[in-house]
Amino acid sequence: MPFTTETQPGVSAGVAEATRGFVLNHAMLRVKDPQVALDFYTRVLGMRLLRKLDFPEMKFSLYFLHRSVEGEAVPEDVGERTAWTFAQRGLLELTHNWGTEDDAGFKYHDGNAQPQGFGHICFSVPDLAAAVRWFDQNQVAFVKRPDQGKMKDVAFIKDPDGYWIEIVEPGLLKHLGR
Amino acid sequence: MPFTTETQPGVSAGVAEATRGFVLNHAMLRVKDPQVALDFYTRVLGMRLLRKLDFPEMKFSLYFLHRSVEGEAVPEDVGERTAWTFAQRGLLELTHNWGTEDDAGFKYHDGNAQPQGFGHICFSVPDLAAAVRWFDQNQVAFVKRPDQGKMKDVAFIKDPDGYWIEIVEPGLLKHLGR
Numbered sequence: 153m154p155f156t157t158e159t160q161p162g163v164s165a166g167v168a169e170a171t172r173g174f175v176l177n178h179a180m181l182r183v184k185d186p187q188v189a190l191d192f193y194t195r196v197l198g199m200r201l202l203r204k205l206d207f208p209e210m211k212f213s214l215y216f217l218h219r220s221v222e223g224e225a226v227p228e229d230v231g232e233r234t235a236w237t238f239a240q241r242g243l244l245e246l247t248h249n250w251g252t253e254d255d256a257g258f259k260y261h262d263g264n265a266q267p268q269g270f271g272h273i274c275f276s277v278p279d280l281a282a283a284v285r286w287f288d289q290n291q292v293a294f295v296k297r298p299d300q301g302k303m304k305d306v307a308f309i310k311d312p313d314g315y316w317i318e319i320v321e322p323g324l325l326k327h328l329g330r
Numbered sequence: 331m332p333f334t335t336e337t338q339p340g341v342s343a344g345v346a347e348a349t350r351g352f353v354l355n356h357a358m359l360r361v362k363d364p365q366v367a368l369d370f371y372t373r374v375l376g377m378r379l380l381r382k383l384d385f386p387e388m389k390f391s392l393y394f395l396h397r398s399v400e401g402e403a404v405p406e407d408v409g410e411r412t413a414w415t416f417a418q419r420g421l422l423e424l425t426h427n428w429g430t431e432d433d434a435g436f437k438y439h440d441g442n443a444q445p446q447g448f449g450h451i452c453f454s455v456p457d458l459a460a461a462v463r464w465f466d467q468n469q470v471a472f473v474k475r476p477d478q479g480k481m482k483d484v485a486f487i488k489d490p491d492g493y494w495i496e497i498v499e500p501g502l503l504k505h506l507g508r
Contacts, residue, residue: 157378157404160393162368170464171376173456176397176420177498179357180449190340198349200335205507210480214507215338219354219419226335231504238454238500241397242354242420247449261445269439269493270448271358271425276416278351286348302388315447320355322416326409329383329392 178216178243179273181315182260185253186215188312189246193217196290197275197317199244202226202237215246244273262314272308274318280305283319356394356421357451359493360438363431364393366490367424371395374468375453375495377422380404380415393424422451440492450486452496458483461497 157163183189193199199217206213216237227233237243252258263270277283280298287294287309295308295316307319335341361367371377377395384391394415405411415421430436441448455461458476465472465487473486473494485497 157380158382160364160368160379160382162365162372163379164369164373167376167378168373168464170460171374174376174397174461175454176377176422177452177454177496179451180496182446182449186338187340190338191342194340195342195346196349198345198352199354200345201338201341202335203507204336204338207507219352230508234506235500235504238452238498238503244354245449245452261439261441261447263439263441263448267439267445268360269491270441271360271423273357274355274416274423276353276355282348283352286346303385313447318355318358320416322413325416326413328412329381329385330408 175239175241177238177240178245180245180247181273181311181313182247182249183313184255184258184260185312186213186246186248187253190215190217192312193244193246196287196292202240202243203230203234205234211250213248213250215248217244217246260313260315262316264316272316272318274320276320276322278321280307280319280321280324283307283321287319353417353419355416355419356423358423358425359451359491360425360427361491362433362436362438363490364391364424364426365431368393368395370490371422371424374465374470380418380421381408381412383412389428391426391428393426395422395424438491438493440494442494450494450496452498454498454500456499458485458497458499458502461485461499465497 199219201215202218203216204213227236293310295310298305298307305324309317311317377397379393380396381394382391405414471488473488476483476485483502487495489495
């Protein structure tokens with residue numbers, strides 16, 4: 153099968169040679185308390201922490217999380233692992249500005265309340281019903297369950313900071329937008 | 331090499347069987363004018379449009395963009411391609427709420443001005459200096475060039491909606507956080 157893509161106004165006819173090797177490495181979200189966020193993303197969503205990078209001068213730390221791929225080899229040397237981390241695609245970076253976890257009233261903006269911008273991240277799962285049961289077992293908050301709202305078979309949960317996470321089962325969505 | 335990960339407070343010791351097959355599929359950003367955004371992401375960043383999904387009842391469209399991987403096979407049938415799209419990792423989803431492109435004063439929130447939350451997406455590139463030249467040739471706006479600020483060898487550009495995009499060359503970052 154060829155690399156089939158769609159044409160729409162604005163879409164470039166080809167891929168410029170100057171962009172060879174470009175990789176969409178990560179999306180970054182600020183989190184209030186890294187211990188709470190790391191528990192959620194590693195225990196509930198099965199991600200693994202590739203690198204934590206501390207910047208004491210600027211009082212923040214970065215956490216790079218990855219959904220492990222079976223048999224994938226990750227360098228043990230920390231410098232090599234940092235470089236490897238930045239060469240991957242589809243990571244999540246969590247930024248912790250030191251001290252926010254001790255401020256009871258502190259809260260980040262989810263992007264869906266006004267002013268809007270960023271909307272969500274999305275995990276696809278092999279079995280949506282099983283994933284919903286798993287989230288319920290772990291007391292995860294839902295924005296919308298699969299049978300609610302206009303878009304059936306799509307769930308939205310909230311991470312501990314209130315960011316929305318879409319949950320989809322690819323095979324259920326063949327009809328979408330048709 | 332084993333799958334080396336780091337331990338920090340909150341990080342789960344193992345990956346739960348219930349999360350098998352979970353994939354971080356995409357991050358979603360709302361865009362004012364899809365023609366302008368698609369030109370930027372396909373022509374300047376070399377992404378390809380896998381699927382456009384229209385929801386006339388709710389007056390919005392979704393655009394799923396992918397950095398093509400050499401030789402990757404994408405289904406031609408649109409339903410199969412929709413399912414395939416949701417099974418990938420590391421996509422960018424752009425949401426267009428119909429009509430925003432005709433509102434001169436309309437602007438989305440970038441997440442870095444107050445109220446803060448989402449920060450940026452990041453592309454890694456094989457040659458940072460060459461990428462900067464390419465962005466300059468294409469009149470891309472910079473938040474920070476690689477030689478500016480405290481974090482050297484890291485650039486930030488802006489997409490047409492003002493969202494920040496970090497640009498890194500993995501091999502230059504081995505020293506980060508040490």
